[in-house]
Amino acid sequence: MIIGVPKEVKNNENRVALTPAGTQELVKRGHTVYVQVSAGTGSGFSDDDYSKAGAKMIQEAAEVYQLAEMIIKVKEPIEQEYKLIKKEQLVFTYFHFASYEPLTKAMIDSGAVCLAYETVERVDGSLPLLIPMSEVAGRMAIQEGAKYLEKPLKGRGILLGGVPGVMPAKVLILGGGVVGTNSAKIAAGMGADVTIADVNLNRLRYLDDVMPKNVHTIVSNEYTLREMVKDHDLIIGAVLIPGAKAPKLVTRDMLKTMRPGTVLVDVAVDQGGCIETCTPTTHENPTYIIDDVVHYCVANMPGAVPYTSTLALTNATLPYAIRLANMGWKRACQESTELRNGLNVMFGEVVYKGVAEAFNLSYTDVKKFL
Numbered sequence: 526m527i528i529g530v531p532k533e534v535k536n537n538e539n540r541v542a543l544t545p546a547g548t549q550e551l552v553k554r555g556h557t558v559y560v561q562v563s564a565g566t567g568s569g570f571s572d573d574d575y576s577k578a579g580a581k582m583i584q585e586a587a588e589v590y591q592l593a594e595m596i597i598k599v600k601e602p603i604e605q606e607y608k609l610i611k612k613e614q615l616v617f618t619y620f621h622f623a624s625y626e627p628l629t630k631a632m633i634d635s636g637a638v639c640l641a642y643e644t645v646e647r648v649d650g651s652l653p654l655l656i657p658m659s660e661v662a663g664r665m666a667i668q669e670g671a672k673y674l675e676k677p678l679k680g681r682g683i684l685l686g687g688v689p690g691v692m693p694a695k696v697l698i699l700g701g702g703v704v705g706t707n708s709a710k711i712a713a714g715m716g717a718d719v720t721i722a723d724v725n726l727n728r729l730r731y732l733d734d735v736m737p738k739n740v741h742t743i744v745s746n747e748y749t750l751r752e753m754v755k756d757h758d759l760i761i762g763a764v765l766i767p768g769a770k771a772p773k774l775v776t777r778d779m780l781k782t783m784r785p786g787t788v789l790v791d792v793a794v795d796q797g798g799c800i801e802t803c804t805p806t807t808h809e810n811p812t813y814i815i816d817d818v819v820h821y822c823v824a825n826m827p828g829a830v831p832y833t834s835t836l837a838l839t840n841a842t843l844p845y846a847i848r849l850a851n852m853g854w855k856r857a858c859q860e861s862t863e864l865r866n867g868l869n870v871m872f873g874e875v876v877y878k879g880v881a882e883a884f885n886l887s888y889t890d891v892k893k894f895l
Contacts, residue, residue, distance in 0.1 A: 526850040527557045529593025531586045532564040535600045537808035539567025539831035540838065542597040542618065545578040547843045552579030556850045559583050559592050568835040590614075595854070597846055599838065600825055601628055612636035613872070615854045617846065619643055619658075622869055623770045623883035624797040632870045633886075638854055642842065643795075644768040644877060645867035652767060653863070654845070656703050657837035659792075661827040663707030663763065666790045667696070669826070670759040671715065673788045673812060673819050680819055681786030683758050686716025693717050697753055699745065699774050699799060700763035701728045704792050708761045713740045720757070722750065750774060755782045762791035762799040768869070769879030770797040777801045785817035794822045859895050868894075 528551060530543045541564050543551075548558050560580040562572055572582055583589050590596060590609035598618035602610060604627075610616060613636060620641040622629045632639050642654035652659075667685070674694060676682035687693030696712045698705045701723035712719045713736065721736075722745035723729055729742040736742075743749060754760060754775065764771050771793040780802060791803040798804075802815050805824040812821050827834035845864060849857045858865045869877040874889040881888035 526853070527592055527594045528559070528846075528850060529589040529596045530558065530560045530564055530580075531589045531596065531598065531606075532561045533567075533599050533828075534586075534605065535603055535825060535828070538600055538825050538828040540599040540828055540835045541565040541568045541570065541831075542599045542839070542842070543846070544568075544835060544839045545570055545574040545580075547839050547846070548575055548580045549578040550843060550847060551850055554847065554851060557581065559589050561586055561589050568831040595846075595849060597842070599835075600828075601625075602631070604631075607631040607635065610635045610637050613638065615640060615849065617642070617842075617849065619795070620869055621795040622877070622880040623768060624795060626884050629870065629875070629880060629884060629886070633873050633875065636873050637870070638868070638872070639870040640849075640854065640858075640864065640867045641768070641869045641877075642867070644869060644879075645845065645863050646767060647863055654838075654841050654867075655765075657841045658827050658834060659703035659765075660707050661830065661834045661837060662792045663704035664711045665826045665830065666704070666708045666761045666763070666792050667711040667715065667759075669811070669821055669823075670696075670761065670788050670790045673821055674758060674786070676786075678812070678819070679786065679814060680788050681758055681784065685712065685759070693739075694758040695756060696720070696759045696761065697722065697757040698761045698763055699750070700765065700793075701725065701732050701742070702763060702765060704763035704765070705761070706732065708763060708792075709736060709740050712759075713737050717759075720753065722753070745774070751779060751782070754779050754787075756784070757787070758784075759788045759790070760800075762789065762793045762803070764793050764799040765796060767879065768877050770883050771799040773799060773801045775800040775802075780816040780818050783816070783818050786819065788819045788821065790821045792826065794824050798822065855895065865891060865895070
């Protein structure tokens with residue numbers, strides 16, 4: 526198969542979809558890999574590293590798209606890339622379709638086969654290609670939240686872990702999944718008073734068993750959240766419904782009950798956000814303030830730590846990319862339920878229910894194409 530790796534063009538996105546090591550694994554299996562010049566620079570990989578691994582370096586993104594049968598990316602295509610995607614081309618990347626209708630319609634119009642990392646799902650419900658970036662984003666959420674609690678950055682001026690004789694910050698984490706668990710680990714390690722809210726009692730029992738004593742659990746409901754946001758300093762949005770829009774758990778009117786300088790970090794922004802006042806921001810301009818509450822809503826948080834996140838991501842995606850390349854997307858998806866679950870848009874039709882429901886689009890069973 527001919528595989529293309531374009532340079533990411535989203536704001537401050539320094540990750541790359543394939544490492545030199547991954548390139549070598551594909552090339553030695555007889556595949557051709559085209560990598561756009563400087564695609565790996567932000568992650569610490571030089572063009573020479575790719576050349577030595579067997580990649581063919583291409584100057585322009587348009588040529589990479591033109592030559593490739595499968596495009597491997599990190600982030601969803603943005604507007605300037607829409608026209609580069611060819612009919613029947615396989616695009617393997619994070620899409621998060623349910624959060625952005627123009628992207629969904631552009632990919633329908635392209636006629637491409639869109640296989641989304643975030644909906645590749647195992648039988649047990651786990652999301653193997655979302656987990657590594659959720660781990661990074663969950664840990665970063667506390668790192669960034671602690672920073673924006675500082676007074677010069679308009680936060681409350683509170684040290685996350687406190688000091689002897691002074692109480693630590695109170696951290697509320699909405700969701701006890703991968704993001705929430707990793708957020709709790711870091712916040713607890715820094716000495717904060719942490720509460721994880723979730724609707725799944727079994728998950729809360731597990732977290733109660735494995736977390737340190739400064740992490741508490743509570744069943745999530747609107748009444749409880751309304752009370753808790755009043756006295757928590759840092760609130761992390763970490764709720765995910767695979768392939769669908771995140772529910773709005775923190776509403777606009779709740780902001781007025783929060784203390785000035787409270788910090789909200791919405792990791793669910795890729796899926797529309799679980800905080801009603803959340804709109805996507807960038808690493809260049811990461812925050813904004815509404816009702817004296819600081820909102821941090823960067824849509825590609827792991828892009829700020831590209832060396833770590835690129836390696837973590839490709840550790841997970843490479844086995845799937847090899848299977849797609851070796852077998853072709855159709856046979857690979859026929860034989861793998863995990864990959865089949867990743868198919869979202871194909872040949873101009875939506876084949877993932879969560880995406881169709883998000884925008885009231887017609888839904889086609891993926892079996893039609895398999």
